[in-house]
Amino acid sequence: MGAMKSALRILVTGGTFDKEYHELEGRLYFQQTHIPEMLRLGRCQLEVQIETLMLIDSLDMGDAERARIVAACRAASEERLVITHGTDTMERTARLLGPLPLGKTIVLTGAMVPYTFGSSDGLFNLGSALAFAQTMPPGTYVAMNGCCFPWNDVRKNRVEGVFEPRSADAPGAGA
């Protein structure tokens, strides 16, 4: 299968997904992405290209960072993309990508607990996102909490720590 075009591309941007504990400094930080390790753990047989764009907390994302994400989505030869992203501003990046005529299925996902910590939702979300990326029609989506939300109808409920439709009646809705 050496010459086959990748079925999927994973664009890594960091977020809680890839945070680690720095034992000498006693703080959380990024060293490298754990996506390859997670795909091995899941015994994933899909043809996947992994591209690390950045490793940052999504609260630290500005226009320049988001522009790089958009550019990577355009440049990808694959038609199906998964973007790992911090959950705090995931909906913002989704709303930037959503209106663009990219002709690709783009699924953003993340984690509430770092993969390296155990008790993480990371593996579950990755399996979920890769599945939705294979089946959803072209468009931008957020895959969190087992659900797949269209880009224009999702928000993070910051009180509960879960994602829900924008139309849901819930406090703590963010922009």
Next chain:
Amino acid sequence: MGAMKSALRILVTGGTFDKEYHELEGRLYFQQTHIPEMLRLGRCQLEVQIETLMLIDSLDMGDAERARIVAACRAASEERLVITHGTDTMERTARLLGPLPLGKTIVLTGAMVPYTFGSSDGLFNLGSALAFAQTMPPGTYVAMNGCCFPWNDVRKNRVEGVFEPRSADAPGAGA
């Protein structure tokens, strides 16, 4: 959402997914399903009913056990089902369900390593199966290794320990 019909039903049959280590007897065994715990870990927000049909190794499944699985699929009010199942004879159960006019989306999944052991593909496969169950049209599928196989084109490669299309050229294909 209290009165809403469940979006999905998970039928638990056991398999490596739910095996545990019996420390007094030094062997593997079944005690209870870990699916509720895994859904909590994945912070799953889907409406899911969990029904434990049995907790056995799929090598121990006979006609009676498979008949119970078929009956449970028929009886379910949900149109989307996930069945957790041992990987050794998962394709056999899939081929039994596949031709039936059930009008439901049925996704079988399992794990190569028990969830309780760490380094398990269980969480990844569960996220994957729940996603495929929400998006695939009515029919029976096997969701393993990140992929979704139709019931009539899947087999377990017993040399590699992965699932692949029946048409793949590979040794160790089982029936």
Next chain:
Amino acid sequence: MGAMKSALRILVTGGTFDKEYHELEGRLYFQQTHIPEMLRLGRCQLEVQIETLMLIDSLDMGDAERARIVAACRAASEERLVITHGTDTMERTARLLGPLPLGKTIVLTGAMVPYTFGSSDGLFNLGSALAFAQTMPPGTYVAMNGCCFPWNDVRKNRVEGVFEPRSADAPGAGA
């Protein structure tokens, strides 16, 4: 053994040992001690009393906090104590207790990685500290990295992240 005086008392002060990841706020924090859970995991059969004095990072310890630790050591009816403590200023607390004529065996220990994170040295250090607490003569010690250091000959090597004798030739020695 119901009426038997406790063989050991564990005084909990927090430190990296008991840190957790706060998923809504994305930071590390203290919620409760995990010592009871760790003793269950280790299948510990010792008679142990657990007393939580505080749950703080040892960098936040001041004279008042250290005075409480000393007071708790004095007040304990047990002759053998283990103190869980942040590693950053563990030697400072050891040097405060060391000269006191308490007539007890006091072993301080901690962890470089939080117990809740996996890949933690916490369980290893706890087993180690409880053993040294049972065998060392009265005095104050630091049990880290498998070794038992007397209170007056130990320091944390902040470059390597390990404990060593004060007499060792090593950069980054702290005070």
Next chain:
Amino acid sequence: MGAMKSALRILVTGGTFDKEYHELEGRLYFQQTHIPEMLRLGRCQLEVQIETLMLIDSLDMGDAERARIVAACRAASEERLVITHGTDTMERTARLLGPLPLGKTIVLTGAMVPYTFGSSDGLFNLGSALAFAQTMPPGTYVAMNGCCFPWNDVRKNRVEGVFEPRSADAPGAGA
């Protein structure tokens, strides 16, 4: 420290400590010892030599295997030894070593749950055993459940799955 004589030697014989799950065959087996990995996890700074004598379940130990253990204890240049051993017949090996005039401190330990499975007592017991090996006078001991038992006063309580003095009133005492 290159030419320094090892402070301790760990003799590995297998037991539940080192069991793993064979995912293709769905059974427990031995592949390699995890002691080096566990020492790294514990950030152990002791000078330790690791010698793998065998990797078997202690129920499979016969006279030949026990003779090899005795020979390895004699041959070791270190005066302090830890032996990792299956818990089922650990007391038998202890009673074989106990009366011998070896002039060494020998501590047997094991685990009720394999290290690779998570929720294991392995790390705790290893930290415990290494500490007792450094402090106990010459003789043979069993370090389990946080306690250190002399070779002639220990048995495995097979009902509770813990070690206790032979003099304890408890059912399920083994020989």
